[in-house]
Amino acid sequence: MSRSQELRSMLRESSEINIVCHNNPDPDCLASALALGRIAATAGIDERHIFYSGDISHQQNRAFVNLLNVDLKPFDTAEVEDRPPGSLLAFVDHSIPGRNNTVPPDTPVDIVIDHHPAEDIDARFVDHREELGAAATILTEYVRALEVDLDSDLATALLFAIRSDTLDFLRGATTVEYEAAGYLHDHGDPELLRKLSSPSVSGGTIDAISTAIDNRRTNGAVLISHVGRTTERDSLPQAVDYLVRLEGVKTAIVFGLVKESIQISARSPDPRVHVGEVLNNAFGDVGSGGGHHDVAGGEIPLGLFADYVTDDGQLLDIIEQVITTRLVAELNLSAEADGSELT
Structure with missing residues (x-):
């Protein structure tokens, strides 16, 4: 049968x-x-x-x-x-x-x-x-x-x-x-x-993509960025699809605050990098992450972050440091990126 x-x-x-x-x-x-x-x-x-x-x-x-x-x-x-x-x-x-x-x-x-x-x-x-x-x-x-x-x-x-x-x-x-x-x-x-x-694109999506462009940091062939807080969850994969096309970039990861969680989207045409495994290894103990070698996503509940920090600016600063530190470690990157520290 x-x-x-x-x-x-x-x-x-x-x-x-x-x-x-x-x-x-x-x-x-x-x-x-x-x-x-x-x-x-x-x-x-x-x-x-x-x-x-x-x-x-x-x-x-x-x-x-x-x-x-x-x-x-x-x-x-x-x-x-x-x-x-x-x-x-x-x-x-x-x-x-x-x-x-x-x-x-x-x-x-x-x-x-x-x-x-x-x-x-x-x-x-x-x-x-x-x-x-x-x-x-x-x-x-x-x-x-x-x-x-x-x-x-x-x-x-x-x-x-x-x-x-x-x-x-x-x-x-x-x-x-x-x-x-x-x-x-x-x-x-x-x-x-x-x-x-060819559907129309919301202003919130354009704003989120613009924020990701402004916040981008590159380390060799890896780009990491964030969209801040957004109501447009799907702006993350759209932002990362755009940024991975940047000259010299082989792996791009974008994260952001959506409601009560941190959403992560990753792309990597580099055959040496399996972004599904990268996200799973980096965040599996605090949330979920996974996918294919070239396309992946993850989600982390805000949890203690939201319990101890009420200001979005401070919250995002802490999250950016934690997320980036884990990604830098998992991808075996140096601490410097375009003259700015990632960790």
Whole structure:
């Protein structure tokens, strides 16, 4: 039995599916959730729910939800704690309860479909392919194998997700992504794809990127910066995507204060640096961090910082020193950067 057939068999034995997106879901996660919901519908499941935690703040993510009319609901722990018999819990584009989601740790999970590096994944059905560039690639394979009706909205969602997660096939794309995109292209809506690809940018995002540019410090081929406090969480990956293009920079890391946590985003086309491992090693004891060798993210609760410092300026100074010191140590950098100390 193929994995797609195995999945459909499990779905046919169930009456409800709760698909949980990771915190602040991106197009890959959202499109994968849509596709899994569509597959569940063809298997006879009428009760289908897509949940998320955090915020949908990135302009592309907001456009995705609005233009495709994605029915999302804020996640509540009661959704997984009080599930009736026959109800399934599914993760797409992430895999571990409590990591990049607000599902309580040790919660039993039924379905995991993911492509991010992870260990100790525990679920009844697992399709975990780190070698692929997008979770949407896996869901496209299922849709095709199971002959699910592929309307233009779903095709466009999956195609945009693959393009987005691979930076238009420049990052982590495999022949499987190209094959999936070729299949989806014939069913997609070019005008909708154009709208998804070029949404307007908020002033808060521009301000955060500008702050990151002003605060940048380089040490050899490594750039570290911060956006200060921002309500635009997704300005961090946008800032780091911009700064890693700076001449001479091979690794860029940007952090910032978002609500009650420190968010971190990292990029590194340098094959000698695995930024997922860098963030995990540097901050795994105080928060979470990880990802691919070239793309990674992390989150640290403010905790004691917020308890003892109420002024944002002082708080940011302390956080900048602590974050930078850990990164300098993990990356084996010297203490000097463009004439200014990083530590």
